[in-house]
Amino acid sequence: MSTMDKERFGLNQGRPRPPYQPQDIHCPGCGAGLTVKDEQARMVVCEYCGKHLDVSLEEKTVLGQGPERKWEFPLKIGDSFRYKGARYEIIARQAFIEDNDYTEVTREYLLYNPRRGTLYLSEYGGSYDLAWDTHVMPTTSPFNLSRGSTLETHDGRKWVALESGEYELAFVDGSLPWVAKVGDRSRYVDFADKGGANERFDVQWTANEVEYSSGISLTLEQVRQATSKPELGQGVVRRRSEDVVKTRRWYMILLLFCVAVLAFNGIMALYCMFSGRQVLEQTFTPAQLTEEVLSEPFPVSSDGNVIMVEATAISMTNAWMALDLALVKDAETVVHVFDEDIQYYQGSEGGESWSEGSREVTSYIEVPAAGNYRVLLHAVSAPGETPSATNAQHGVRIRVTDGVRLPHFYVVLTILTIIVFFISLVLYGNWRKQEE
C-alpha cells in the first residue's frame, strides 16, 4: 500500500464533517416559517395554526386541522434530554387515552439526535419509561396476554405482562417520521423483566403492523437530571402503580409452597401407611364370628406403640356387617373395645355401574404396654334390605401391624393445603384478569 493510500485512511484524514442544518419550511396553511429537525420527518404540526402537514414530498400539503383541545405537557418541544452522554431533543409530543377516558393519559415524547436516532420517553401517572425500537421478536404470540402471563423473546430473555389495552391518539404536535392521525388506535402489551431487572419489552400493533420496543423505567429524579429541570413533577401526585412482577412472584411462591407441602404430606402419608411390621393375618369364618373368637397371639414390641387393625369382609356385596372387636392382653385382660360398621353396595343403572361403601375398615389403637395380645371378634351380617341380624353370613380377614405412625396430621394438613392452594389459584386468576 502506498503512502498516499495509508494517508487516505489515517486518523482525521477524511473530509471535514458537513454541518447539521435543519430544514426550514413554510406552512402551506398559514405561511409561517417552521423548522424541521429530523430529515426523516413525514408529518409536521404547525405550531402557529395547528394544521397537520405532510412534509414527505417537496410540495408540503395540509392533511387537516388538529383538535381544538390542547393538552398540558410538562416538557416542551425543543427541550433537551441527555442519555448515555448524548443530547436528544424533543421533536414531537403525543397524548394517548384509553377507553375514551381523558383522565387515563399517557404522554409520549419523541426524542431525536441526528447521529443516534430516536427514543421514546413516555409518562403515565408520574412514572416515566424510556424506549427504543428493537428487532428482537417474541418466541410465541404476544397478543391477548393478560397481566402476569410470561413471554420469552428470541434473545433468551423472559418477561412478565404488566398490562394490555388499546391506545387512542388524542393529540400530537411537533414533527414525526410517520403520519399520525388523531383517533388512530393501536393495541399494546407491556412487559417487565421476569427477573426483576429494570427493563421493559413492549409490543404494539395495528391492523397491518407489529412493532417491538425495548426500554427501561426511569425515576422522576433521573428524568429531572436528563432534562435539567429540577422542578419537573413538583406538585404532581404520582400514581402508585402495582409491582406486577413482584405480585406475580408472591403468587408463584405461594402456589409452589402449597405444591411442596402437598408433596411432603403425600410422602409422609405414604410413609405412615407403609410403616410398621405386620404381626398378624388371620381369616375367620362366619360361624366363628357368630360365636366369639380370639385371634392368634401377636406381639406389641414397645410401650405406647400404635397398632393398625385392618378388617376386610370377605366376598360381602350388597350387605352390611356390625363388627365388635376388643384388644385382649395375654388372653385375659381386655384393654380396648371398639366396633366397626362395614357396608358395601354395588349395581348398575342406565348402563353405568356404581358402588358405595367399602369392604374394608381400618382402626388405629395406642397400646399402653408391650406384650402379647389377641383380637377378640364378634360379628353379625345380613343383606342390605335386612334391618337386623343374629348371625354372621360373611367371613372376615384381620391384619394387625405393630409400630405404625398415624397419618392423621398429614391428612388434615393436606386438606388445609388443598384449600389454600385453590383459594390462591382463584385469587391469582382474578388478579390476572384485572387491569390495573
Place this chain on the structure above:
Amino acid sequence: MKVAEISCPSCGATHDVHNPGVITVVCEYCGNAVYWDQEKIRNVGKQSTLPEGFSRLYRGATGTLLNKRFVVLGRVRYSFGRGFWDEWFVEMQDGSIAWLTEDNHEFVLETRETDVQVPSFDSLKASARIVARNIPFFIEEVGQAECIGVEGDLPIPMQVGETYSFADAASPDGRYSLGIEYDEDPPTVFFGHWLKYASITMDDEGEDW
C-alpha cells in the same frame, strides 16, 4: 494509489478514483453522474443533491468499523414510499469494500450472499420464513424501492429514478438482517448484521448538535 483520474464531462472538475471497483462517480461540484470503466466514460446527467449532516456517516468521512479503518466513498438513497433509507459504500483499508445500510439511524453491515434460495417476489408476504446460513429469517417488509439520490463513488451503475422490488427480513433474535433485491434474476441477496453504536467510531463525530 489512484487507479484513475477522470474529468467531469459537465463541469470539467477532475476526480481521483482510488478503488478499482468503482464504476459510477457523481461530481461533487455539479452533481453530474458518470459511469466510468476502462473503456469509456458515459455521462448520465445531473443527480439530486442529498442533504448532509443528518447521519454519523458522510461522503469522505474516515473512521473505524469493527476495529478496521475505513473511508466512506459514496451513498445511494432509496425511497420506499413511506420514507427512505441510505446505503453507504465504504472502502476498508485492506482494499475490500462493504455496504452499510442506514435505516432510522441504525446501521447494518451487509455482504452479498450467493447461496440462498429465495421465493419469487409475487409469492412473498410479511412474516414468511427464509433460511440463510442456517439462520431463520422472517419477512418484515415487502415493497418497491426507488433511487432518489446518489453521491460520491459507487461500484454499481446507479442513477436517480431506478426502481426495483425488495424484501427485508430479520432474524428473530434481532442480530441479523436479510435484504433481497429483485433487480435481476436470480435476485441479489445481502446478509447483514445490525451494528451496535460502538461498532463504528467516526474520526469526526460532530460537535454541532
